[in-house]
Amino acid sequence: MDSFKQIEGGVCAAKGFKANGVHAGIKKNSEKKDLAIIYSESLCSVGAVYTQNKACGANITVSKEHLKDGKAKAVICNSGNANTCNRDGVEKAKEMCKLAADVLGIDEKDVAVASTGVIGVPLNIEPIQKNIKTLIDNLGHSKEHAQNAAAAIMTTDTFMKEIAYEFEIDGKIVHIGGMSKGSGMIHPNMATMLAFVTTDCNITSEMLQKALSEDVKSTYNMVSVDGDTSTNDMCVVLANGEAQNNIINKEDDNYKIFCKALNMVNTYLSKQMAKDGEGATKLIECEVINASDIKLARKIAKSVITSNLVKAAMFGCDMNWGRISCAIGYTEDADFDINKVSINVGSKYGEMNVYKDGYGVEFSEEEALKILKEDEIKITIDMNCGTSKAVAWGCDLTYDYVKINGSYRS
Amino acid sequence: MDSFKQIEGGVCAAKGFKANGVHAGIKKNSEKKDLAIIYSESLCSVGAVYTQNKACGANITVSKEHLKDGKAKAVICNSGNANTCNRDGVEKAKEMCKLAADVLGIDEKDVAVASTGVIGVPLNIEPIQKNIKTLIDNLGHSKEHAQNAAAAIMTTDTFMKEIAYEFEIDGKIVHIGGMSKGSGMIHPNMATMLAFVTTDCNITSEMLQKALSEDVKSTYNMVSVDGDTSTNDMCVVLANGEAQNNIINKEDDNYKIFCKALNMVNTYLSKQMAKDGEGATKLIECEVINASDIKLARKIAKSVITSNLVKAAMFGCDMNWGRISCAIGYTEDADFDINKVSINVGSKYGEMNVYKDGYGVEFSEEEALKILKEDEIKITIDMNCGTSKAVAWGCDLTYDYVKINGSYRS
Structure with a gap:
């Protein structure tokens, strides 16, 4: 069967995924969260696409390096600073991964990093150092935890963007959920803005990457708010396999079902980003x-x-x-x-x-x-x-x- | 020598060129001129470049046809209506040429036509029929006549754009002058917005076209107000040879001097268009x-x-x-x-x-x-x-x- 049911929970909808978001102090306004994490205890297959902007963020460089084996367990993301065009950018992006990895007790190579906000202002790492333990100690898989994370990646966004679906593969219930943020400098080119998708589907990294690379052509890459392709666009899909369906390792019917679910999540998040374009009324x-x-x-x-x-x-x-x-x-x-x-x-x-x-x-x-x-x-x-x-x-x-x-x- | 002196007179600065502009009634506001003409009694060599927008104005279709022999004597231009995407557009663009040609006593094939304004509203030809005689009867070569024409091609422009230079070729004094308009839907692609340049330089149509096609790459095509390439962009250069220099028919030193003058006119008009971009303060x-x-x-x-x-x-x-x-x-x-x-x-x-x-x-x-x-x-x-x-x-x-x-x- 290939019926899809919309459910609650965003990035925490899939089995085994936890998330959280806090105000660490990168943004001045203490009411606004600015540090998010997504974590899966089981090692995940990863698919990822990145901006093709030559002036890319330090987080892009580091994430590419960490995800090249197609495996990961966590994503750490800050808003309020893009950590782009800074002399110590790569060093700080690596430091963010290490801080998260140490508290989680995992390898820093299994952590992806994303940053969004102003370009060219040195990132103050202190607020992250001070708050990483609180962030991770309070990880959870409730819909509120997913919302904390979705709120913490926002910049000029006026509302959170998250979605989740439930569907079946091989008689197993599979979940997929995602969150994203806009809302200016939005004109993704062969890549995407910040979007994070989690699924408990059992699928190889190779097939996951294939599914994502194809899907962004008709979803995120078809969104434009202002024609400006960002330096920090990034979309990561984490699949931890906890749904226990037979692994998807070729372009069979199950792959098609998964692609359909991925497309539904990405299409929804794309439309929400366009709707929440900076200053938009329509x-x-x-x-x-x-x-x-x-x-x-x-x-x-x-x-x-x-x-x-x-x-x-x-x-x-x-x-x-x-x-x-x-x-x-x-x-x-x-x-x-x-x-x-x-x-x-x-x-x-x-x-x-x-x-x-x-x-x-x-x-x-x-x-x-x-x-x-x-x-x-x-x-x-x-x-x-x-x-x-x-x-x-x-x-x-x-x-x-x-x-x-x-x-x-x- | 190749020294260039800025002079007054816009499109009337070159010997033998006359111009005028009136309010015919295409624009509602009777204070605003909306019909312009440029005329040279001597047959001119013509260079022209046009928009590459597939939804091009009817005037583009007709001008291309009329100018394909590289010769012309007049340009008629209305503002307030682009005469684009209208079922009877080509018919009316031809009618505009015929109206001007009949009063001038010349062949309608020697008249180019330009239109600028709103797309998709049928052009009312009556105001042009009623005012063409007044427009042409009052042709003159004063700087005021050039200004009348420059004012009549404006839409949302806030100031007139015109310039002229004097220089020497073969010991003969040569003049070149131009006018243009912006100011929205400005992002010319391999062509240009409305710009009209007149010169008494003696030059073949072939060399004039070569000079213009090369020059727009570094002038009009380097202007952008809003990224929108218009349906009606057009730049026409008329050269009537009245300066009596030896004809320029190859890429010699005289050709280079002429190119330099053309570039100075086009660069000035390009900058003015950018400066007067819709709503611009800088x-x-x-x-x-x-x-x-x-x-x-x-x-x-x-x-x-x-x-x-x-x-x-x-x-x-x-x-x-x-x-x-x-x-x-x-x-x-x-x-x-x-x-x-x-x-x-x-x-x-x-x-x-x-x-x-x-x-x-x-x-x-x-x-x-x-x-x-x-x-x-x-x-x-x-x-x-x-x-x-x-x-x-x-x-x-x-x-x-x-x-x-x-x-x-x-």
């Missing part, structure tokens, strides 16, 4: 259908979702579809006939066709306004030249985006 | 030096100038250089060592080094604020891996950009 979903191939579909969906002009028009509830056709038209390295394209814009209120066969279609401004007043907008682009499709997620461009980013460091 | 110039090749230099300069996060930080006078190193790092298809890169940020007030060898450099926040309070900011990126360089121009991202584009159509 989630914009752009679906491209009937494209000649999936690469074209993805490129066009992302071109539209990334357009500042489309984003600003959505903020203003202005059905300025000319900006959508414009963004379709300037998609790089894309081969298609604009005169076959049709554009629909819709929401909970309803849907309307605004562009067909290369030209505008007359529509009621009043109805258009009612559609765009909703907080989730769906743009559907029919390429009429094939059968491939793709979805991208973004948000509107608002005064608050400018406000948040005009003074991020202060 | 011009941002990004110079990449010591790159391994010019393509890399251009890509990196443009990546930085296009970053929403860099733009918002500049608006907030926040020396958040991490966003600059981040934008350098995510430059697509770029091969370089981030650990060799050095970043300086400066203005009229002074300059400071903020990043060196892959790491941040300590600096005074007080001094940084004084640098960033100025209205022209220069970011210099030393790649330390070669001798090539490039400059890109952009502007800050402000509340007003969002305001202007949240309700452009209303």
Whole structure:
């Protein structure tokens, strides 16, 4: 069977996973948590993808090194400081792993590290040294523990992002859950922003990596808040095998079921990140259908979702579809006939066709306004030249985006 | 000699060129001009580059057809309506050429047409029919006539953009002048926004096209206001030969002098467009030096100038250089060592080094604020891996950009 049931518990939903989050003092505001941990006593298979930004965070360098054997037991993550472009960055990222490993009594090579926050400010390691024992002594597998962790990785996010599902493989109940954070400098490229997924599925590192690498193409990599690809993007999936299904070591039906579950978690977290984009008031979903191939579909969906002009028009509830056709038209390295394209814009209120066969279609401004007043907008682009499709997620461009980013460091 | 003297007169600075601009009624506000013309009685060599957006304006289709012989006498341009994605767009663009040609008594194939404004609203041709005679009857070669034309091509621009130079070829005085408009949907790709350049230089169409195609790579194509490549971008250079220099028909020294003059005009107009980007309070110039090749230099300069996060930080006078190193790092298809890169940020007030060898450099926040309070900011990126360089121009991202584009159509 392949039915999936949404459950509570985020990264603690899967058997054998514990988590926690505390305020250590990296962020000034003592109400805000800034240090998170995820831990599995059983050694996990690991899949991971990282930012391709050349100015990558020190945590990326260290995590790549620690996870190259495809195995891990824990992830330590701080918010409030990206530990990027700092002379002592790698040293401090390693120190974070060692601090966690020592208290957990495990090998530091089995710890991945993630950091998010301002770039270029030296990371103060003291708050982590002082609070690592409290953090780990209070590890637990309740949904509250998962929420502590999800809260501790937030920066400008306005809400926590977590999800979990239960499904069956070989008659065994398997769980998968994840958490993520946005919400600016979000335009992942072949990698992703911070996302952590845990599962008790029994699967090899190789198959887990394959599943993740394929899945991010249609999930995290299809999100854009501002077109800026971060230095610290990272997604890690930990699978500890405690569900005791027969190990997944090839692309069989069980692998497909697992991929489906992974996709559901990643899709949910991706949409939440777009919805919580800095300053956003609206989630914009752009679906491209009937494209000649999936690469074209993805490129066009992302071109539209990334357009500042489309984003600003959505903020203003202005059905300025000319900006959508414009963004379709300037998609790089894309081969298609604009005169076959049709554009629909819709929401909970309803849907309307605004562009067909290369030209505008007359529509009621009043109805258009009612559609765009909703907080989730769906743009559907029919390429009429094939059968491939793709979805991208973004948000509107608002005064608050400018406000948040005009003074991020202060 | 190759000394260049800045003179008045814009597109009327070159011998034999006349221009004018009026309010015809395409824009509602009767204080705003919306119809412009440039005319040379002598047949001109023409160079032209166009947007590569697949959803291109009807004027682009018609101009390409009319200019394919490399010859023209006039350009007609309206603002207030892009005449793009309209079922009768091509018909109306042709009608605009015919209206101008009939009054001028020339062949409509010798008229280029440009349109700028909202996409997808049918163009009302009546105001043009009614005012074409007044427009042309009052053609003149004074600087006021050039200004009338420069004003009539503006949309959300806040000031006119025009420039002219005088220089010598073969002992003959040659003039070149141009005008352009921005100011949103500005991210030209292998083409340009609206820019019109006139010169009395004697040069073949072939050499003129070669000079222009090469020059836009380092001028208009290095400008970005919002990352959105317009449907109607177009740059036309008209050369009527009235300076009577020996015709330029090969890449000799005279060709180089002409290229230098063309570059000065196009560079000035490019910078003005960036400075007048929608909602902008600051011009941002990004110079990449010591790159391994010019393509890399251009890509990196443009990546930085296009970053929403860099733009918002500049608006907030926040020396958040991490966003600059981040934008350098995510430059697509770029091969370089981030650990060799050095970043300086400066203005009229002074300059400071903020990043060196892959790491941040300590600096005074007080001094940084004084640098960033100025209205022209220069970011210099030393790649330390070669001798090539490039400059890109952009502007800050402000509340007003969002305001202007949240309700452009209303």
